Amino acid sequence: MSAKTDNLKEVEARSKAALPQDIVDWIGECKKRPHPESQLISTLHKVQGHYGYLAKEQMDAVAQLMQIPASKVTGVATFYHFFRLHPRGQFIINVCLGTACYVKGADRVVEKLKLELGIDFGETTKDGLFSLEASRCLGTCGLAPVVMIGDDVHGGVTPDKVPALLETYINKARSLRKQSR
């Protein structure tokens, strides 16, 4: 039995307003098919794809529209590594810490990155430019050690190459800012 409350319409409207229209439509589509609740992870992927992270407001809206308890939605969002509950920097630096990268010295690349950026894993620099994250394996072991910045995969990264690598993205951010002006 799905919970019906007196202010259902109002809550539903608020939930719809909290999400982009395409995701609201997607949830509507899911509900027409068998096992709609199984699409929770796909829906959270879409929300994170749109906002970059999962905020409480959006998770509650998803829970409401999919008629899944908010506790379950939070449970799923916190269980899987891929989902973020906080906003992230403009560029996500994803250091691969898979076995191949590890034996080829990824730990020292991590040290250098932490030193240069002044942040730990899971944190974002004060200027909002970079977030540092660790990945279990990016699957490009042949190029180890590997660092992914944004969508670009960089192979054969040594601690020495780190400053120049970061510099390219700082410049990229600068030119992006100029363009938007």
Add this chain to the structure above:
Amino acid sequence: MSNPGLATYTGLAKKAESILDDRRESGKIRIQVGSATCEHAAGSNAVYEEFRRHIEASGRDDIILRRTGCTGRCSREPIVGVMVPGHLPVKYQLVDHDTAHDIFTSHILGGKPVTEKILDGSADESVQYEIMLCSGERCGRNKHLNLTKLFEKNLPKTALELGQVRLVSANCFGLCPSGGKGSAGHALIRPDNVLYHIENENDIREIIDNHILKGNVVERLRKHTEAISQRFFDMYGDVAFFNKQSRTALRNAGVINPEDIYEYIHYNGFEALARVLEKGDPQWVIEKITASKLRGRGGGGYPTGMKWANARKTTEETRYIICNADEGDPGAFMDRSMLESDPFSIVEGMIIGGYAIGASHGFFYIRAEYPLAIKRIEHAIDECRKLGLLGDNILGTGFSFDLEIRLGAGAFVCGEETALIHSIEGLRGQPRIRPPYPSQSGLWGKPTVINNVETFANVPAVLLYGSEWFRNIGTEKSGGTKVFALAGKVNHTGLVEVPMGTTLREVVFDIGGGVPNGKKLKAVQTGGPAGGCIPEKFLDTEVDFDTLAQVDSIMGSGGMIILDEDDCIVDIARFFIAFSQDESCGKCTPCREGTKRMLEILERITGGTGTPADLVKLERLATLVKKSSLCGLGRAAPNPVLSTLKQFRAEYEAHVFDKKCPAKKCSALIKYEIDPNKCVGCTLCAKNCPVPCISGVRRELHVIDQAKCIKCGRCFEVCRFDAVQRL
């Protein structure tokens, strides 16, 4: 029988031929650029663009540019293949913007290959013909017909000496069932791509006299059935890294354009499906798969045919089939490569599996971290729907089946089948107790078969080339080949597909090219975080599910990391336990708490504060976790510790008793000193020290302040006089 499966398929195949004929090929120059995540990372998109611009600027319409998947030669990417009619295909390695320019102007326009960039220095312009000899289980070990010797004996000496003809012995072509029966051999003549069936010395003389010397194909001996490895060897056969392999699951990787369904159909794609549907007997499919001795390639090694039979036996009518593409082992990337390079064969394998177990719905469960793989599978599914290979009434046979993609979200435990099912259901990916096994009660309580990507990729090959052929490639208990992802301290990193029963030594040294920088191999780590470290003395172990278990490791999904003398075994064990601890889903106590405590002990040992009692505790705890965890992953999590404790106990003891790290990797157990006899006072170490803790002036001895040193090793690396010593 009015089952039109094969007739409909023949129509499709004809259409594919005419489409491909319009587009290519005869007499045209082809340039192919690798396109997969790793190729893109190495810069293949820019290379593709460069060629496109050049072709456009040249105004030539006899040059075709195309994309292919990845060949699995990771350390040499981007790889570009150039095929000029009448010449052996030339493959270039590490191609960048400038090399692309050189290749176009010198090779394409000028007819002169850019020799210094050729893959492994393979192609040689003076070679007119290359004779590739099958040295597989049957042909190669035939005592009465040693092809290599006989060819050497009969070929004109000058041809061999001048290098006009080259003899290459390659791994199994996969022709065994279609003749031979131990009395014949096979040879492939490149670049003509002609395959001969040879029974005696006279045949060899005839081939040499007519084909090699006069250029006339000997039709009498020619084989018209295409060998499964032929298209791959035709393209890549001259490279040792490739011709020592036997490509079944990766048969199309690096050969076809993974976004073109017609190219797949051209290479017998979907013919296995058509034959299966034409036959109309799911039980027959299961028998074929069972007879092939195909075992689950995800790591468990459960016989695929038996799994399918179990699901088929149930009385429940709704059944599901799932492809596990949540490749999570660190250091494994064969599934990604297959999904990206040959998505159609996996789709075909799934449709056949669905038909065999009686499912009408299947799911691809793919890691969200593999965006290109997701895109290519989505595309493949769409294309199949358009051609009536998925959806209602497939190939007009009345069989209906459809596929859906579900994304993982970064949880290692979701590789476990019950956890994976929970994840598809939209729940936290936590495993449950088995039985009931998913083949009895799985997704939404219905019978569900879950197979790995590589297993599905093998299915069409088994049905097309026969169970007997597949079984013969492998060992007694396990048929076929296995793809390994070779990485770590090895010269040629990449994907390697070899018959089951190949030795580790062949994989690491003959194909992988050994350990770089003249270092000594210490161990081969197989099976990822659930596996173990195999010491050098067991390198002659023939790889198979059972033999690897005998040396305290597992096959796993196929990750193979090579460790050299600089890698500390205790540190590697710590690395894997840290991984398992981080990925533990938290449902059962032994895994959740046990891995945590094991990690603490290992950190003490590598940190220099381990005690002899810690070793006892570690072993007891590891055994306990292995015995009492809920799921397979928890039970396997202590394997890296147990295997290294058994095989490399001395190294643990050195850490604990002598407070020494033999590999000089654990920073708490080493120190850096400057040798007064070697130091010339160049100041380089002091300049690079991040602390700084090195004192000394120019041209005088420098000294490291041990109290301040953080043991980063920077001074050790930069010193040009070997004066900094790691003790």
